[in-house]
Structures are given as C-alpha cells and as structure tokens.
Amino acid sequence: MGHQLIAAPFAGGHVVLKPGRIEAIKIPERLFRELDHGGIPRWLTDAVNRRWDMTLPDRPIGEVVLIRKPPLFGHSRASWELNLGCDFDCDHCFLGERPFAGLDEAGKHDLLRTLRDAGVLWLQMTGGEPLIDRHFPGVARLAHDLGMMIEVQTNGSRLSRPEILDVLTSVRPYRVAVSLYGATQETFDGFTHSRGAFKRVTVGLAAAVDAGLPVRLSLIITAKTAHEQDRMRGMADDIGVPYIEYTHMSPTIYGGGKTLDSQSPAHLKPVGRFEGCNAGHTFLHVDPHGQASICKVARDEQVDLMTEGVQGLSRLGVIADGLMLRTGGCAGCQLSEKCSVCRPLAKRYQEAKAPLRNYCQHGQKESAA
Known part of the structure; x- marks a missing residue:
C-alpha cells in the first residue's frame, strides 16, 4: 500500500505532509524525533484528523509514515524537465529548440534517487510536455515511492488518457498545472499550431476535474490570446478550478528574442522589486540530461548529476552567488x-x-x- 504520510525537515523546521495535498502540519524537532520508533503517537493521529479529516490505521509507524532525511546541501525543492519535446509549437515558448531527447528510463530512475539522496522533497515535473514521455508513469510512481511531493506542469492534451489518469489518481500530485492558450478552438489551435489542441485540452480538463485531481489553470495572456482573457477566466470558473495569469513572456534559454513578439504590452502586469531568491541554495533545476542548474533561466553553469552525483550540488550555491552578482x-x-x-x-x-x-x-x- 505504501506510505500515507511524509515527515521531513523543511525550511529550518519539520513538517508532516500528505501526498496529493499542499497543506502541511508543522511540528517541532522533538516530535519529529519521536517518529523514529514505536507506534503512531496520539498527537499525530489527532493532528492528521484535524488537518485532513483522516484516520490513520493501527499499524507500525514505519508502514504509514515515510521519514525523510534533511537536505544534504539545503536543496529541498527541484524542477525537472523530463524532456523538451512537446506536441504543441507555441509562439511564446522560452525553451526555443525542443528536441525530444534525454535520459533513458534507467537514467531517469537513477536521477530521481540522486535527488532523493540530496533531500529534494518538492518536485515539479515539467518539460516540454512531460505527459508525452513514455517513461512518465514509471518515474511519477517512483518519485512518489521515494517520498517526494509532486507537481505536474502540463499542456493538458493527454489528461484524458486512461494510463495518465491511472497514475495521477494512484500517486496523486499536490497540483496539476495546466496551461490555457485561449477560450476558442480558433485561437487555441492557432497559438499552439496544433489542430485539435483545444478539444484535446478541454476533454482532458474535464476528465481531470471529474477524477478529483487538484487542477490549477495557467492563463497565458499574449497578443494572440488577450482578447479571450475574460472567457478564459470564465472557463476556469465554470469548471471550478483556481487560476493564475501570465502576461510577461521571456526570451529563450538561448537568448533568442522572437518569443517576445508574442507579448501584449497592453496587458502586462506590474512586477515588483526583485529582492533575491534561493535559486541554487534551496532550489535547483534539472534538464532532460541530468544537468543541474540554479533555475530554469540560469543554465550558464551546470552540474552533471549523472557523473558527479549528489556531491556535485555542493558547488551550486557558489554558482548561484556568482550568477546573481554578475552585472553585465x-x-x-x-x-x-x-x-x-x-x-x-x-x-x-x-x-x-x-x-x-x-x-x-x-x-x-x-x-x-
């Protein structure tokens, strides 16, 4: 049956998590240490019941709670591109060239174990389009079994497929983030350069919502989609899911600027002052070949996790500091x-x-x- 809860050090404290739910129970170190042996303590039973209306089985704690070790170098969150390939060809995509290439299935499994050993607790699985990768079901299940909280970023085109719904309902992510590129077939298919894309995505969204998955829409507001902004909001409201809006388009990771042509200046939202981030220190990004960087944007210097392993991440903080200080x-x-x-x-x-x-x-x- 596998674990029902995860207990882990996180952000200078300790938390108890339920796979598939974003809420956490914060606990002091003293109580975290109690979880190493014996039965399920009463305080945990009561806390879980209050937080998730959940009754824990009367079994040894090791059969119910997966206890994670602290991050080796502080990296508790990661994003991972399974591949760059995609069944859409959107004008705004910051990846630029999108070859369908990367690690084989065994390599993906080795990479996940490396991330587990590094202490990664929260894992965003992305692409390209992760659901077109034939290894997705297996790697999603392994990430769950290793005690990771999973988010899937997808275009939604394959959410209605039985094999995809099966894995997402059995190893439930805490979020399935689906990008929306319009509210009509004409706009959506035109922006993605994929005939039938709108129908596949709307059918997929309906299937995901019916299955009770935690869907959140990402409304992509560009020069070609902005006229349907209100209708996109209405779609989210109609199916009863939250949404966020993206108006700022980025150059490609190679420094290409054609993606910027898709931006709608009239719809740009104000951006607050950049006050620093923890990229490279508590967060990392991994590309399809197992190359780790401080984030999705800053790939100038990378660590080859497939050859260097966990120890290679000891350099990532220094790399991050150097990239952030660069003035150009x-x-x-x-x-x-x-x-x-x-x-x-x-x-x-x-x-x-x-x-x-x-x-x-x-x-x-x-x-x-």
Whole structure:
C-alpha cells in the first residue's frame, strides 16, 4: 500500500505532509524525533484528523509514515524537465529548440534517487510536455515511492488518457498545472499550431476535474490570446478550478528574442522589486540530461548529476552567488536597487537584444515619456 504520510525537515523546521495535498502540519524537532520508533503517537493521529479529516490505521509507524532525511546541501525543492519535446509549437515558448531527447528510463530512475539522496522533497515535473514521455508513469510512481511531493506542469492534451489518469489518481500530485492558450478552438489551435489542441485540452480538463485531481489553470495572456482573457477566466470558473495569469513572456534559454513578439504590452502586469531568491541554495533545476542548474533561466553553469552525483550540488550555491552578482551591461545603474528583474534573466534579455522597455526601468521611463 505504501506510505500515507511524509515527515521531513523543511525550511529550518519539520513538517508532516500528505501526498496529493499542499497543506502541511508543522511540528517541532522533538516530535519529529519521536517518529523514529514505536507506534503512531496520539498527537499525530489527532493532528492528521484535524488537518485532513483522516484516520490513520493501527499499524507500525514505519508502514504509514515515510521519514525523510534533511537536505544534504539545503536543496529541498527541484524542477525537472523530463524532456523538451512537446506536441504543441507555441509562439511564446522560452525553451526555443525542443528536441525530444534525454535520459533513458534507467537514467531517469537513477536521477530521481540522486535527488532523493540530496533531500529534494518538492518536485515539479515539467518539460516540454512531460505527459508525452513514455517513461512518465514509471518515474511519477517512483518519485512518489521515494517520498517526494509532486507537481505536474502540463499542456493538458493527454489528461484524458486512461494510463495518465491511472497514475495521477494512484500517486496523486499536490497540483496539476495546466496551461490555457485561449477560450476558442480558433485561437487555441492557432497559438499552439496544433489542430485539435483545444478539444484535446478541454476533454482532458474535464476528465481531470471529474477524477478529483487538484487542477490549477495557467492563463497565458499574449497578443494572440488577450482578447479571450475574460472567457478564459470564465472557463476556469465554470469548471471550478483556481487560476493564475501570465502576461510577461521571456526570451529563450538561448537568448533568442522572437518569443517576445508574442507579448501584449497592453496587458502586462506590474512586477515588483526583485529582492533575491534561493535559486541554487534551496532550489535547483534539472534538464532532460541530468544537468543541474540554479533555475530554469540560469543554465550558464551546470552540474552533471549523472557523473558527479549528489556531491556535485555542493558547488551550486557558489554558482548561484556568482550568477546573481554578475552585472553585465547594468554596472553603475542608479535604479538597480529597484530593479524587478534578476541578473540571469536580464542577461537573457540582453542576449536577445530586447528593447529596454521589456525589462528595464530606463526603457519603461522612456516609453512613458
């Protein structure tokens, strides 16, 4: 049957988690240490019942709770591209070239065990499109068995397939994030350059909601989809799922700027001041070949997890600090303390020769003048 709960060190404290649910129970170290032996303590039974209305079975604790070790170098969260291949060809995709290539099934399993050994607790499975990878069902089940909390980022085109629904309902993610590129067939199929895409996604969404999966929509607001923004919101409301909106399009990871043409300037939302992030320190990204970087954007320096293993991550924090301190063309900028863009992303804009108005306050001031 496998574990029903996960107990783990996280963010300087300790938590108890239920696979498939985003809520956590925070516990002190003293209680976390009690979980190493004996039966299920009464405090845990009561806390789980209050949080999830759940009754724990009368079994040894090791059969019910999977106890995770602390992160070796602090990395408790990761995103992982199973592959870059996709059945859509969207104008805005920041990946640029999307070859369907990467690790074989055994390599993917080895990578997951490396991430487990590193202490990764929260794992975002993405792509490309992860659900078109034939290894997805097996790696999703293994990630669950290793004690990871799973999020799946998908375009939703395969959510109605029985083999996909079977794995997602048996090893339930805490979130299934589905991107939406319009509210009509004409707009959706045109933006994705895939005939029948809108029908496949809407059928998939209906199947996922009927199966009780924790779906959240990502509304992609671009020059070609913005006229259907309200209708996209209405779709989310009609099927009863939450949504977030994305209006800022990024250059590709190779510094290409064609993706920026898809942006709708009239719909850009204000972006707050960049105050730093934990990329490379508590979070990491892994590409389809097992190359780890500090995040999806900053891939300048990578760690080969397939050859270096967990110990290679000891260098990631230093890499992150170096990339964040890099000034590039921004040296001496008097507005840097109010900048809304991190240095790795600014570098991609600069490589793409993007207009300053797309990412820099100087350009935005000039546009407003």
